[in-house]
Amino acid sequence: MLLKANQLKVFRKDRLLFDIEELAIHQGDRIGLVGTNGSGKTTLLHVLAGQETPDSGTVAATAVCTLLPQLKQGDGRQSGGEMTQTYIERALSRPSALLLADEPTTHLDTEHIEWLEDKLRHHYQGALIVVSHDRAFLDAICTEIWELDHGKLHHYRGNYTHFAQQKELAHRQQVEAYEAYTQKKKQLEHALEKKKKKADKATKPSQKVKSSGPKIAKPYYANKQKKLEKTAKSIETRMEKLEKVEKVKDIQPIQMTQHTMKEVASRTILRVKNVDGKAGGKVLWKQANVEVRGGDKVAIIGKNGSGKTTFLRMLVNGHPGVTRSEAVKLAYFRQDLSGLKADESILQNALKEAVQDETVVRTVLARLGFRGDDVHKPVEVLSGGERVKTMLASLLVSDANVLMLDEPTNFLDLAAVEALEGLLKDYPGTVVFVSHDRRLIEEVATRIFHIHEERIEAFDGTYEAYKQKEEKPAMTNREEELLLIDMQLSEVLSRLSIEPSQELEETFQALLKQKKSLES
Template sequence: MYILETNSFKYYLGERLLFKLPALKLHTKSRIGLIGLNGSGKTTLLELLAGIRPIPAAAKIICKTTMTILPQLKERLSKSGGETTQAYILQALKQQSGLLLADEPTNNLDMDHLLWLEKELRHYSGALILVSHDRDFLDALCNEIWALDDKQLQIYQGNYSNYQQQKIISEKTHDQAYRKYIMQKTHLETAFSAKQQQAQKAVKTTKISLSEARITGAKPYFAKKQKKLQQTGQSLLTRLDKLKQIEKRQSLPIIKMNLLSSKLWQGQILVRAHNWSYIIDKKPLWQTASFSVKSGDKLAIIGPNGCGKTTLLKQFLKAHNKHLPNVQIAGGAKIGYFSQDIDILDPDKNLLRNLQSTSSQSEALLRTVLIRLRFKREDFFKPIQLLSGGEKVKAALAKILVSDCNVLMLDEPTNHLDLDAVTALEELLCNYPGTLIFTTHDRRLLKAIAKNLLVFDGTKLNFFPGPYDDYSNKQISTEYIEATADILLIENKLAEIISHLSLNPTEKLEAEFQSLLAKKRLLLSKQSS
């Protein structure tokens, strides 16, 4: 049964075409991932389906179920960003609508709450349309991808990884078709050129006597031959004109950056902390932490919202600028720091000039980095104030990436980026030759880049020597073992209480019995999730 249907229609913002939609059909088990570049119209499409935005006269949207929309821009509820997002999510889930439209529901959520949301939506009884730049989130939940690309909505079956595979196949098919088109075009152009040359030579007769010409009729013969060659050439030209033109797909250039003036050598100790504690407003964020970070490392800082990740990055910066008793930064370190404030951009300069102001790299490399981050060539000379919010984030990241720094500290670099930009950033960071220290809630970025971790566990700050997958597997294994042990203890207590209840039932024993049952159910659900 279809719960929502639309006809095919176009949507304009003023005179500008934003997108063209095919006929859409959603059923009760639809799990849609809606993706596209920033500004492609994802939020607008959700608002059209939800009836928040007026639909065009030619559009027809039929909804046969209840609907809830979880907006991207949420009014702050005197709470942190993560807490506000959680409050909105809980309110939306309580409504149990037949269709939930969620616009960037993972924004500001830490890893634990992201996994909680994933679990809630996996068991959601209605249909879902999700806008998200979290690739693992889309993989876990979606059975169909709607991709807004070049003002068209393309539909792909499967999750985000399936979509990527289909895109690769589509690109290979296009490349093969382009090569075939070029071969046919070259063949026809060569044949046409040859016929033209033959036609020109046909009138250049050899010198013969007048009497011979009268006998053989040479002139009419060569004229006929020329006409026939010209007709063949015209036929080739007609075939050339009718040949379906296929444009060459734009391939992204390869980037190889060098640290032009690094005073650090690979493996040198960059950060050394010994019995380092940090207290703010009489509250310890971390206590007596000891660890070291080597030059060339790619270190991720992970932990729940509010644990102190951003504060830790800022303390590294402080230690670099002045002496701190329990943490030292190598003297040759030159740190580039990215925060969501985007305060490193000069509003009086255009995009390219901003990058050049702090970089010794060639202009060709700067342009290549911008192209990889999905900037167009006409954007290079735009003043910073004319860029969108997402473009400013990309501009700030590009400026730091190509700067003359040898250490990058990035605080949530994927926030406000679309999926294409996140993928491009991941590739750039994987190939970055310097040291990288970063925070992120993007699990795929974490898995692809981090070689080691700094983990907030309450007020403990632990160094984990290995990638996120190793840490995650170890955590799951430890938690499973601990949960199993706790379940055994609860079952022993339950057996004891049951024996007492059979002899002398009381309200206190009954309450304790129910409490233990609830704890057991919770532990079993954690094991199965």
């Protein structure tokens, strides 16, 4: 056993964040830690790493533990992806029997996420607890899932897909239990009503019995009424003992108004003709020729720095080589969330540009986790993930028929990612989105725009079909070494730009020489 914790309690002001009776981590464990935003995942990692003291309880570690913290966006000298790669390299290079990783795929492109998967699966020998909202990543590396839910820690065997299947089975069983409960309750209520009516009639003897005289009628009907009342009381007792089953919250279907969608259905609504892409003098792609049709769900994929966001902005802001149908009504989701009014509520923000009725708006908000009085919270008190959900809901219910989304799953917990996935699949309009979330792309995209090798390749079909087309052998040792050298070069260059030194220059030249040797 590498680590054991008992009776852990952590509070945030007066709110109990979590209360965990016991947990243990053994050699070889590969654990995915999941839960909604604010459930305490990051706090739990910090407590286990010894960087935060719980309000009560004990943590005993018998091995070296390394914490890979959640990283912020790059500071200008390094991109977020470069920072993440650097931290991962340092964490994995330390002699550690237990790695606690908080959102390690943040800012990484697909190639580097898959590199990290390979590293953790085939090269890292220690135990692992990882917090991630990347379901494909959790499927690839985890053999157990821990879920923090309403302050309690629940354990599930298998990867994330197995966890989701177990949750779905539990949901179905609860639905069946509730249906059986309501059916039994109705049967007992109906039986009780019948017995009470019979008991009431028993106090009123018929005319024929009345003529026999009161001496016969009174004792007979008194006894009959007593028996019926006793039976009724027995039924009431059975109802009281009937174990109550709570109603399950089902996902409500959404019927969105589609009048603006029909105007562009199946037509070419965006056309890019002979357009070059550049950023700061760097060529991103040459002579792009692609088009988007009404109803398409297009995923823009590619490495960090390949020009995905640049291309999306070009579609949004216009360009001489980009033509757009007059019927297009476009909505753009960007990371700064500049469209939100901080002093207004979630519901007010969502209703501002809505063409759907309030029932639909509230249903969309509920699917994203805002239920009941939650919709009246002002935006200024919301977390980053909650603001993202508010902005996405506002776009989904607006009069737009084309959604342009730049990394919409950043800051979202897994429940919100899956809810957004369902909403985008059901959305009757057109969606063009940039994402590194492979599962989201697999589930939503009907077409792929891949920016690579200074070109934009369009593919009609799903992400899975595209991957099969692009199928290539696993990364060789040489390719992995080149990837690592590229990361090291990036780090050294960043340091050279800040604090030049002869030692760094020599390191840089040695890395270049090593890279040339591998490439030759």
